[in-house]
Each structure stands twice: as C-alpha cells, then as structure tokens.
Amino acid sequence: MKIQSAALMALLLIVSSTVPIGAAAATTQQGEAYVGTHVEFETASDAIVDYTVNGETMLQSVQVQSQSTAESRGDVRAGVGLSAVTELTGAALSLDSQTEVSATITAESGATMHAHDNSKGILVVRSGGESQYVTVNVSSSSQAENEGEKRVIVTTEDGTKGAFIVVGDGEVTVNEQGDVSANVGSDGTLVFRSYPEGRDDNDQQEEQLISEGKAAAEVYVMESSEEGRELAADVVQYSEDTTVEVTQKTEGTVTMTAERSQEQGKIIITSVSEQAISSVENLQVTVDGEAAAEASSYSELESAINNGDSSKFLVRQQSSAQASADVLVAVNHFSTREITMSEDGSGSDGSDGTEADGTDGSDGDGDQTTTDGQGPGFGPVVTLIALVAVAALALARRR
Incomplete structure (x- = not known):
C-alpha cells in the first residue's frame, strides 16, 4: 500500500513540475518573462529589464511614470530640464x-508598452492619454547620443545600434548619467528600434518618417515560429487613428487592409521576408486594385501623401543576411484601402489564398490575444492529469 501511495505521489509531482513557468508567474504578475524568436525580456514589479534583441541586450531597464505622479513624489522637480530626470x-x-x-505590458500610470518580436525588436511606449516620463538605463559599456529633440541613438559595446524616436508631443534626450530620458505627451509615443545588421541612411529616413508622423504603421511578414504555420504577421502602429490588418500572406503575395479615420495619406512601411516575396525585381503593388507607381526617392513618397493623384511605393533591398526587403507604400488618401504586393501581380485581387479568419494578422499594435483557452505547453499536463486519475481509480478498486 505504501508503494502504491508513493507511486501516486510521484505522478502528482510530475504533473506539478510540467506546469509552464509563465503560467505560475502570471498569478503573481511579477518576475514575468517573454521569450520570442527575436526578443526576450523580463518584467520586475516596476520595470522592463534586460530587453534583448537577437541575443544582444539593448536596454538594461525601462521605467515609466505619469508626470503628475513623478512630480508630486519629488522624483522630478518642476521646471528642471529633461536631462536632469535620471531616476x-x-x-x-x-x-x-x-x-x-x-x-503587451500595462502600467498603473496608464501607459502601455508593446514589444514586437520582429527583426528590429521594436518597443512602443504609449502615454495612454496622460503625459508620462520614461527612463531607460543602457549598459555601462553602451553609449547614447542625441540626434535632435526627437531621436537618441544607442550603441552597444559590440557596435549594435538602436534608435529612440518620439512621435507626436514629447522629446527624448541623453540624461546627466549617460542614460536615456523622455517625456511623452498625452498624445505622444516613444518608439525604440534596433539594428542588428547595422543602421544606414535608409534606416534614418524611415526614422524621420516615423518621427514626423508621416509613417502610420510598420508591418512585418516573416517566417512563423509555430509549427505548421508558414508565415506570421506583426503590425506596429504609430498613428492611433490608423489600423492595418494583414489579410493574405501566401508565397508571392501579401495583402493588407489599411483603415484611417482621416482622409490624409500616410506611408506604411512593410518588411517582407524572402519566404513571402522571394524577389522584388518585378514587384507589383496595387491599392484598391489600381497599380501604384514605383518611386525613386523618399521625397516622391512624401509628395504622394500630400494631395498626390496616385499612390506610390519604394523598394529597399535589405542585406543578404536578413533575406528580406522593405517596401514603403505611400497611400495617397484614405478611408479604407486594400494594398496588395505580389511578385507578378497575380494576387492583386486578394482572392487567391486569402485568409479570412484574421488570426494571423494583428490589430494596430500587434497585441492580439490568443483564444485557444489552453496556451502552449498544457497538452502534456492534461494527459498526465488523466493518467493520475486512472491510476487513482485503479488503486481504489484494488482496495
């Protein structure tokens, strides 16, 4: 009888040991971790810590607090410059x-932070309607430099660069301790992008478009990390009145629906993996079924969104190491527009292989929640629980 009890106890211990760490952490809401294909980080009680992109720790900690609370507590003295905001x-x-x-990480101050598991490891901090302070500690071996009021560039010890960009109301600067401080207005956003393969002039042009509010969203169509799903889509939202959903992503064709509450045109930056678009030499882009002209410069894109007669697109070929390309689509006007990119134009009507359920796309910040009710890692747990029940029943009958 003791042997049978010991066996039953062993099974129970096996079951308890198979519960995912994340599930246990979710009950405490502290010390939680996110591990993706490109991005990893943890959350302490009041900070994101060890924000890592492609194996490189870019940010040691990120903290946010409403400006009203920070000033009432004395963390920030009224009237001091942003560079003096260090803690x-x-x-x-x-x-x-x-x-x-x-x-998606939410703060009691009302701010939200969206971490995007794409090749740039984009982190977006939204104010949530109330002005916020953000402080970021970079490692002691990293260097931070100002590029105007809206950008700070961080360089790690091995040379990897990252950019902090303010969209809308606010500013960002290198503070007195050599770290990064930002104030983000009630309608402002702080964006962090990293560049594991190096930062070039094209990256700076994209940063400028984002900072000036001309780029409304950034879309990544890439290889999925989940078995049985060939492509995944991640949407990074920079403009709160613009939403983008990827409705089709098959080999050779990507289709998106972009909706905006204002008529003014905007640019949508897309990064498509080689698996999605293997060649951009004969790339065709249509907007609502009409062919968009290929632009030769960023200024042509900007002209297209400023009362242009037609939409345009610009192709940026990435390095061979990334095996991807950036396609910037300047949609000349809104409300709801369908954008299709295809290698030969065959998928321009969006009817070939369209994924109607939308589960592989995301909302404006890529923070669509899972709906399977179990989550990863619970299949073996359910199986073991069933085995325990069977074993217990068998023991009872033998008695």
Missing part, C-alpha cells in the same frame, strides 16, 4: 498578453 519610482507593471509576435 523614477516606476509605475507597477503587468505583462497582460502575449501572442506569437508580440507582448
């Missing part, structure tokens, strides 16, 4: 949701 009592954080391509 905050960060707002409590909670890792609210995770998908295959993103994670």
